[in-house]
């Protein structure tokens with residue numbers, strides 16, 4: 001039997017959900033096909049949500065441990081990774097239930113199974129019980145996400161070797177962790193596990209941490225990770241991983257160094273989930289990383305087949321995937337629609353300290369010969385930071401010397417990922433609405449972290465005189 005829909009969405013992560021909801025709101029009949037037994041995608045089950053929930057639990061314990069009164073009442077707070085991971089599980093359940101209700105409320109049909117194209121107008125859905133269903137649609141939106149890249153010569157079945165997906169099923173608390181790859185995921189996990197008092201080596205294949213960040217922020221991250229006791233090694237490449245026994249492995253680096261650990265997290269690159277989609281049947285070929293090329297409306301080169309989210313490559317963020325899904329569906333409904341992502345997408349990096357940035361870095365402005373000035377607000381001088389004891393951090397505003405237009409915001413420390421959105425709103429104002437003066441002339445709640453804007457704006461403006 002063949003079923004017929006206006007739109008078939010493959011994948012129920014943020015990209016698929018955004019697309020499905022938007023298409024349904026415009027009256028389209030929508031089927032979402034998800035091969036995992038629950039909705040939510042990698043975002044809910046293996047990525048954003050569990051990693052942030054785990055981080056929150058670790059930070060709460062670390063805060064308790066720092067608190068003198070709590071320490072005097074309870075000198076030992078026992079900590080083990082499996083228990084902390086269980087606390088993340090309850091958030092996942094809440095997210096799944098909520099997302100399920102969204103689909104029901106918007107009358108989006110869900111099919112559990114793996115989707116594969118048969119031809120440009122049909123997919124086959126293979127259920128876990130082996131049942132095959134043929135589905136026809138006028139439009140398809142591929143939102144199949146990505147997975148950690150696994151080099152063929154590393155044995156991921158070894159009990160000490162994990163990737164970003166499997167680390168969340170760690171059955172024990174490590175004593176020593178080596179993280180290979182110092183991208184966002186590598187830095188976040190290195191920082192989290194150090195928070196548990198575990199010995200951590202962070203192996204970076206590049207010469208700086210997160211080199212797309214503003215130099216000052218990247219330097220601050222390296223300083224604070226080292227200050228917490230993480231051994232950061234730059235410009236290193238793995239030659240091979242040797243299994244000593246089932247309790248430890250040694251990572252041999254091309255430089256001749258050897259790192260022995262009981263847990264290795266391989267966090268070096270991701271691959272788009274395209275190999276099982278039967279793309280040859282529709283004439284699509286992913287690139288070497290398994291990603292699909294799309295135009296500005298998220299159309300692949302087969303115009304009625306769209307692709308959104310991680311499967312289209314960077315920036316590979318849940319926040320972006322959701323909007324791409326919505327915009328693809330809007331275009332599908334109305335080809336004259338021209339919704340685009342905002343010019344400057346914020347970066348939120350949940351290391352300790354937390355990092356968030358938006359807009360060009362100092363280096364980029366310098367290379368582009370933009371006459372900018374800098375205003376800084378170190379958190380240690382904010383009353384709110386002193387009260388909470390969260391004094392590590394800084395907000396830096398980059399603004400045009402002549403027009404006072406805010407060009408970029410770079411922040412690290414407590415609540416950085418929230419703080420940056422205040423400046424983002426002003427940066428998004430048209431014309432003269434985007435001005436540093438807003439922060440000088442505005443009365444802020446006191447004491448708040450937001451006050452950093454006033455301090456940084458005054459600091460910057462004083463440099464002009």
Ligand SMILES: Cc1cc2nc3c(=O)[nH]c(=O)nc-3n(C[C@H](O)[C@H](O)[C@H](O)COP(=O)(O)OP(=O)(O)OC[C@H]3O[C@@H](n4cnc5c(N)ncnc54)[C@H](O)[C@@H]3O)c2cc1C
Pocket residue numbers: 010011012013014015016033034035036040041042043044046047048049051052113114115116143144145146164185273276277308309310311316317318319320321348350
């Ligand atoms: C550890 C970690 C931390 C992260 N933290 C953040 C963060 O803090 N903030 C942020 O914005 N982003 C974060 N991300 C990135 C974010 O998780 C992804 O960008 C986001 O999940 C991408 O959404 P998506 O919809 O493209 O794909 P996914 O969320 O991966 O969903 C894809 C879905 O498609 C399904 N699927 C695949 N193939 C098929 C098929 N053939 N048939 C049916 N279903 C299929 C999969 O089972 C999956 O459920 C993090 C990622 C990781 C790994």
